[in-house]
Amino acid sequence: MINFILNAAFIYGFFNGVKSENNYGSRAIQIADHINNLNTTWKATSTPNFQSWDYDLIKRLMGVKLNATKSKLYNMKVQYHDQDKINLPEEFDSRKQWPHCPTLQEVRDQGACGSCWAFGAVEAISDRICISTNGALNAHISAEDLLACCDGCAVVGLGCEGGHIDDAWNYYQSNGLVTGGQYGSNQGCLPYEIQHCDHQTTGIYKPCGKIVETPKCRTQCERSYNVTYKDDKHFAKKVYEVDSNPKQIQSEIMQYGPVEAALSVYEDFLQYKSGVYKHKTGNSLGGHAVKIIGWGVEDSTPYWLAVNSWNADWGEKGFFKILRGENECGIEKMIYAGFPNTERQMASKNHNSLIMKRNKIADPETNNQNQKGEIQNDKFIRLSFKNYIEDFFKKLLENNFA
Incomplete structure (x- = not known):
């Protein structure tokens, strides 16, 4: 016994x-x-994060393969800015600079999937669409579309097992991306189908469990969405890598909006709660992608202001600061961005607005009036759609919008 x-x-x-x-x-x-x-x-947090997680699962959550060879299909050019013409402030926050862009306030959740490479891209793309149109267009670009349909992005053919962030931006330019909200939102063409989960401690979501399978690529929008998959596609005019000089990165963000960045994640990063992160202890867990939205100085320590994709329970409500100017954890080495091509969406938006305006004035039951003088004096209404589009693009060229 x-x-x-x-x-x-x-x-x-x-x-x-x-x-x-x-x-x-x-x-x-x-x-x-x-x-x-x-x-x-x-x-660090007072209630340690990821306590129920195995190392294998954590490593699979890190979806950027930093040592993998970059795609040979594309020759990604490096973007440079003339520093003599740009006066960089000590602090900059995209949320304050462009308060009319709601996606800048958002923290997404990649769920139990190594899709950070896709999230960092679509988050920055969404922001830049709004910024480039001064708020006229707000498109919540779909992580689902990029994750599931970009076969060339995935490291081993499955997006939840990781991907290349340069290929993600190239796919945006060549194939385009549709809209789609977060899990359960029913927003846009293809909402994210992987549910939120607790990356940290026990919270409002279920534990993440094991890494899920990559969703199948779908080329039809949700039935409730009244735009076709093809017509909902958003494209880039140009995509590029940003030079790793911190001032170049700052110039890019201040002029055009957030960028996607990759960094090496160490064990101590998981426990981040507040302040300016510097790696202090623990082993490397893999590569991770985030979105950088600004910079500043805290207690004499310069930092980048960034957004993670582990929901708002992690860090400073989903945001974090990391040491700037010393390539901390490699965060200044791989920076990607692009210029959105919004002409088609803007033309469609203005055409629909024109039709709505005409219908509103022409309907006597709605307006309870039939004032010919008001219609004749309304220059907007008297423009034909053809002339309106020509005038629209002329202004774009004059303002260097292209």
């Missing part, structure tokens, strides 16, 4: 020992305590 108990205890201890080696939970507590006892620039 004694031998049976001893053998059972040995087996129990052996298997639990194996589990503890792969489980991040005990390390999470140690790392959080260690960071909070240091005199450093950031604080």
Whole structure:
């Protein structure tokens, strides 16, 4: 009987020992305590994140393969800015610069999928569409479309197992991307079908569990959406890599909006809560993609202001700051962006507005009047659609919108 108990205890201890080696939970507590006892620039959460996660699962969540060869299909050009013509402020926040763009305030959730490479891209693209049109167009670009349909982006053919961020931007230019909201939103053409989950501690969502399968590529919009998949496509005029000089990155963000960046994630990054992150302890877990929206200085420490895709429970409500100017964790090495091509959507939008305006004035039941003088004096109504479009594009050229 004694031998049976001893053998059972040995087996129990052996298997639990194996589990503890792969489980991040005990390390999470140690790392959080260690960071909070240091005199450093950031604080770890008081309730350690990812306690129930195994290392294997965490590594698969990091969807950027930093050591993988870049695509040979495209020759991505590097964008440079004339620094003599640009006066960079000490602080800049895209949310404050363009408050009329709602996607700048948003924190998305990639769920149990290594799709960060897709999220960083579509988040920046959504912002730039709004910024480039001064708020006239607001398009929530679909992570689902990029994740599921860009075969060339995926590292091993499956987007949830990771992807290349340069290929994501090239796909945006060559194939276009439709709209789509977050999980359960029923927004846009193709909403994200992978549900939110708790990346951190027990919260309002279910635990993430294992990495899910990549969704199948769909080329038909949701039935409730009244635009076809083809007509909902948004394209880029130009996509490019941004030079890794911090001032070049700043110039790009200040003029055109957020960019996508890749960084190496270490164990301590998972425990980030506030302050300016610097890697202090722990092993590398893989490459991750985020969106950079600005910069600043906190207690004499320069930082980048960035957005993660682990929902708003992580970090500073989904946002975080990381050391700027020293390529911390490689964050200044791989920066990608592009110029949106919005002419087709703007033309359609203005055409629809013209029709609505005409119908409103012409309908006596709606207006309870038939004032010929008002219609004759309304220059907007008297423009034919053809002349209106010509005038629209002429103004675009004059303002260097192209």
